[in-house]
Amino acid sequence: MTKLKVFFITVCALMVGLTGVAQAKLEIVITEGINTARPIAVVPFEWKGTGPKPDGLSEVVAADLMRSGKFNPIPLTAMPQRPSSSPQVDYTEWASLGVEALLVGTIAPDGLDRYTVSFEIIDVLRGQITSGTQVLQNGQLVTSQDHILDARTSVISGDQFRQYSHRISDIFYETLTGQRGAFMTRIAYVTVNHNSEKPYELVVADYDGFNERVLLRSPEPLMSPSWSPDGNKLAYVSFENKKPQIFIQDIYTRAREQMTDFPGINSSPVFSPDGKNLAMVLSKDGNPELYVMEIATKRVRRVTNHHAIDTEPSWSPDGNSLIFTSERGGRPQLYSVNLSAGQVRRLTFEGEQNLGGTFSPDGKQVIMVNRTQGNYHIARQDYPNGSMQILTQTALDESPSLAPNGSMVIYSTTHNNQQVLALVSVDGRFKARLPTREGEVKSPSWSPFLR
């Protein structure tokens, strides 16, 4: 198999080209797949006011779209013109560059710290054919607008630019792929800085690493953050009392509730799709087994019963079954268990081990950690059966978590002797690394859609 040519284009480098560098805590290094992305242009929006332009909007959108792995925004220097609305577009010029679609727009002042943002998503090829042609519509001859895929106007305040940029990215992405965008999402992760007095931090940030907030700082390990389906809470494991205990924390109010204090392992909490239950692993009855806790009553029900290790539960989207890692076959492999019947079925057979399975949002695929010849990689397999595809080539890959639209996997890997986060598209074509500052970053968990 010929390996795709590896590209090392950082968004930072791109942003220098786009003028105005926005500093990101988790800047991205695209390591593969930009050559398979669709060329587009995010033209800097025209500022219709006086004074300094409120900046950042088109840079954020371009970075979003590039990071999605589906689009390759061309650099500013390569743009033949800078239109701000469709009538100004020279379609032939853009088409000759191979650019498929344009995002153009304007920002106008609208009172104190209020701005009117208008944008258009333009299909370049269709524009080349139909723009300016007269078509019959409702008995009237009008200029064809077929090439304008979407056009919107909104009034926003000064502090909403970043959020609104992600909104535009969502609309652009959905318009051109048919799939919902996941740019207005967050990730939770654990950072470890061994030089610090409190080395372990539970952190939540926008999906692109901005707006980082530390939710908990501890001298003892923190593990396995997992989102509630409404995106308001995180369940996680904390060793703050010198033993593992499961907590649920509201990310907005800081309210924190201890859910478990069982002897032995208290691990891998995962919210059910309806948010009412928490799947978890407890070893209180002897060895690690799957349990489901009703959050309201904290009553637990045992799901598995086997002398081998059972761990890492993940809910099916319908909430009727769990997939989990079990050693019952000798080595760790993925199994599913039906919650009403208790029926257990083995899912994976390829490779030495398969662990850490998680369902895709549509329930048709499972993403997991595969071990083959001693190497741990992220892999994908159709559910309930199908062949396996290895998605990554990085080292010691673990903790895969899917974007809520199922397009991208964020996972933990090792780069230069340090744990960092990385992204891989579900088709395995796009790969990127999210380098970090000091310390390790691990256990990423992608939030549900936030809106």
Add this chain to the structure above:
Amino acid sequence: MNANKALKSLFIAVPMLTLAACSSNQGAEEAVDQQTNQQQQEQQQQEQSGVDVGAVERQKTPEEIRAEKVAELRQENTIFFAFDDSRISSEYAQVLAAHADFLVQNPGVTVTIEGHCDERGTPEYNIALGERRAKAVAQYLQNLGVSSSQVTTVSYGEEKPLINASNNDAYAKNRRGVLVY
């Protein structure tokens, strides 16, 4: 014998040199050096009067010897494991027997056994593996007569590596059980 003599003269020469250095360097340092000087002077006087003072090592009882050895063994509180394995290697038999002895003789003392893993494999699976290691150590101690109420286990999985690196040497050091009193 010659070497011994040479060594002896060195013992004399060095303090004398130091003394000379001290006396020529009067001031703040003097007070600090005073105690050292006295010791050196006593030693010097002995040497000058030409006597050698000796002592006989007191015979230790077998119990004392054993207690010392056990105490020494108990300084060792870490047991290392093979990859993906929770069996206790026979090389730790003496160390664990020493810990068991101590715990049997001191029923009021409790010990926590931490189970740790290397970073390979998922963090959650490693929590399970770490518990298995900790429990293997606990079971070993219990088989030697330690009461189960004296032993608790906790698994940290791969979360608290001894050596923070991704190579085989680090992995070998990180796969461990630690007895914490």
